[in-house]
Amino acid sequence: MWSKLLIAANETVAELTLDPRLKLWVLLPISIVMILVGVIQQYTMVLLGPKVKSAPRPTITENQYISKPIAVLNNGVNLHEASFKIRQQYLAQVLSEGKYLALKGRNDSAQNILTDPNVSDAILNMAKGNLANYVPQTLIMWWVNYFFAGFVLMKLPFPLTIRFKEMLQSGVMTPDLDVRWVSSISWYFISMFGLKPVYNLLFGDSKLGDIELPMQQFVGGSMPGGPTPEVLMKDYANDLTIAQHESIFEGIEERILNMYS
């Protein structure tokens, strides 16, 4: 009988009466500040963000002359025999001469990845992004810990294990208060994880443009560490000279007749 009562007493959660002003002066300010910091962060990222990538004209020409032989080799079946021959000869000659190389006679072995302006730009952008993420988060955490410490702010709608007590009830000196009563730092954690959908709703459309950015980065200049353009051109010139032309129209009458027979 007594043990049952004791268990029942342990199971009922102690109901605390919280000052309603806590909601107005603690819960709302933290939420508003976190949303505003997210907005500011987004716009600073837009301002600091990567500029439009540009490449010098010779580099673009070089890249296009690297992709040209691939196009001819892949789609040459659609061409007439004579026009294929013309393209084959011209491209093989131009490529083996290296006429459209961006930097003729460049010493490629001494090329350092870090001195390449595009790569160092990307590294700088990454550093900026990390900084813009961590600095505001640290500042808010310090602010919440400093201003709103030492009292219970709210009751969570779900139970947590006792392990969270130390983290979520920091500054509340009670040995056996239920973990559902938490201090303000836990609202900071919850909203830090949960605000992503809110940001998406606030500026969802600007994210659409970001999807294309990573693809455009490699338009100018070959990838670092890959084969140099000169080697690539030589390879494609060799491929072109040995390529056999095969028209798509060869034997088409038989194929059509077979199809409809």
Added chain:
Amino acid sequence: MNASRKHFQNIESPRSIGFNKSRLLYVHDLTSLVFGCGAGILQLESQKGFGMFIASYIFVSLLFVVWICQLNPQKYFQNPVKDIFFNSLIRELAGFVMSWTFTYALLG
């Protein structure tokens, strides 16, 4: 002929796929926040609240498949089951818990 038709079926536009995904993400974000507010207003606790999240998430995903994808999700997504049901699960759970806790604390 068959081979070429198959070939053309496999052509994908990354731009369109990205657009479809962001549209789906927008729907999920909005509904999970709204249902979180609903759970908080109803003062649901622990299992009931998470049950509401799972029910609303599945309901919205199915509605997306039926209504917006016209029962043909493989036309719009490369990997329909993963993209629609699992990709943003954790993120939406976090958003749901946030709005749930917020309204629960405001009204409770």
